[in-house]
Amino acid sequence: MAQVLEFKLPDLGEGLTEAEIVRWLVEVGDVVAVDQPVVEVETAKAMVDVPCPYGGVVTARFGAEGTELPVGAPLLTVAVGEGTEDASPAEAEPERATAPAAGSGNVLVGYGTSEAPARRRRVRPAEAAPAAPAANGRDLAPAAADGPVPVISPLVRRLARQNGLDLREMTGSGPEGLILRADVEYALRAAAAQARPEQAADESRNRTPAPTADTPGVTRVPLKGIRGTVADKLSRSRTEIPDATCWVDADATGLMRARAVMNAAGGPKISVIALLARICAAALARFPELNSSVDTGAREIVRYEAVHLGFAAQTDRGLVVPVVRDAHTRDAESLTAEFARLTEAARTGALTPAELTGGTFTLNNYGVFGVDGSTPIINHPEAAMLGVGRIVPKPWVHEGELAVRQVVQLSLTFDHRVCDGGTAGGFLRYVADCVEQPAVLLRTL
Known part of the structure; x- marks a missing residue:
């Protein structure tokens, strides 16, 4: 009987905590070999292919092209074992495990794979943490208590760090609790309003609305990936270096x-x-x-x-x-x-x-x-x-x-x-x- 293994976005090294899916190299139903590249991702440092540590049939992919994923997020599942060449995704789906039955285990993007990762207990839906109550009209999910906090971009992480915000104490309004820039900005505005209510009220009355993506003639380009990292480094250089x-x-x-x-x-x-x-x-x-x-x-x-x-x-x-x-x-x-x-x-x-x-x-x-x-x-x-x-x-x-x-x-x-x-x-x-x-x-x- 085939066993379905879940392959997660591995540790990228160099302090990198997320990557953007640029292009999937396999489809659901494809047969993959151990260490075969399955997805092309762009990190804040470079664009690299991610090799899969398992050999078998791809049963699911997680994340559309253009989606940013944090380290540790699921990338895909692979059915391994006897008969996987003939197994369909529907047949292989009932049991998802993270413990490998075959394969080498990925340790670093772009450098192949090494020994297999340790077995981890599968979390069933009933065991999942309850959703946090809605705030400001948005359904918010709590950030992870351990491991990398899911943040949409390095700029958001830097914005929180510069303003003394603990991302682990925040809730995200993005998919699966992903912390967006709007969440950090909302927290900063709330803190400012609590410390200086009169000043915050005056600023709110006198503020000129900023152009949005819906404003004619205005285009917003996300600062992410390599461009986002360059922006962070240049800003830090100007701030810190005389x-x-x-x-x-x-x-x-x-x-x-x-x-x-x-x-x-x-x-x-x-x-x-x-x-x-x-x-x-x-x-x-x-x-x-x-x-x-x-x-x-x-x-x-x-x-x-x-x-x-x-x-x-x-x-x-x-x-x-x-x-x-x-x-x-x-x-x-x-x-x-x-x-x-x-x-x-x-x-x-x-x-x-x-x-x-x-x-x-x-x-x-x-x-x-x-x-x-x-x-x-x-x-x-x-x-x-x-x-x-x-x-x-x-x-x-x-x-x-x-x-x-x-x-x-x-x-x-x-x-x-x-x-x-x-x-x-x-x-x-x-x-x-x-x-x-x-x-x-x-x-x-």
Whole structure:
């Protein structure tokens, strides 16, 4: 007799607590093998395929495409055991269990599966917690007492955290008690009204109604997935980091000539960003203050020996920052290959959480968009970011005479808590010197 096993959204790692269903890869009634990808999901870090730890017949799917699910929510059920190839969903449905009879057990999205999960007692409908009483005209379900709290997006979780709200004490008006942004905002308004009733009443009378989705000419785009995470990080960076920016124009003619000589010698072609990354690594060896982060809780500056170099990559789903691990140990060829690999993975949504985290310094080549300069926002929790504009022919005084040279604008945005302007200026000047005279790099190779 076939046994029906329930596969839940596994722990995604890196502190991720939810994912959006992008595309189902199987239908009800399909036969699946152990570790076969069954659904494509988008987390706050990347888009990945989720492998199923069981082999058998899919009897049910939970969640339509576009639905966000918290970690631990059911994804699908699979009938395993003898005769499952011929079993229909209706025949397999009476008994749903979470204890595996076969399969490997999923432990991390995008990395296959490992040993099977522990057996858990199935909760029957009669044992389910009673629904909380209706509030404000809405039927509310209580949040879970343990495990991840079901929240519709990371932005809602952040909004509650910033305002000191305990999500476990809240009730959600979404499906199965899902806490929506409207629930958090309602709780904040209620708290404000209780603390300052007169002020709250005045604000309510004088408030101009905000445009809604039904207002003609108004479109609301949810900040979720990768875009939501980027929004959170940028907001946190602006809130927590006292940043400053310095910039300099540099004659990149020498760098472009050196690259041309390298590429003419045969072998893989060297990219400009790889040379800039090599220069960054050398500059950070001279100015290690900028390869750091600030632990605000401990009031300490944390400096890193290894340079894990992030770089901005634009994708259809938003801006992501893949990380080149141990960039300080790589030569120009290795850096070129790694930049190409990570860029392609970013475009296809195949980056893993490990490839999107752990950066210590970021290189932002906004020149690819045809602009000369920028004052970028630091990639929290890093302490600095080097921006590189487009390299274009411009009038330049070279050896006492006016000439047309390849000029680039370099900008450094840095956390003023980790260093002063002298250190930041020294770093940027060294980078500019290497761009103008690549032979300067020979001292550190």
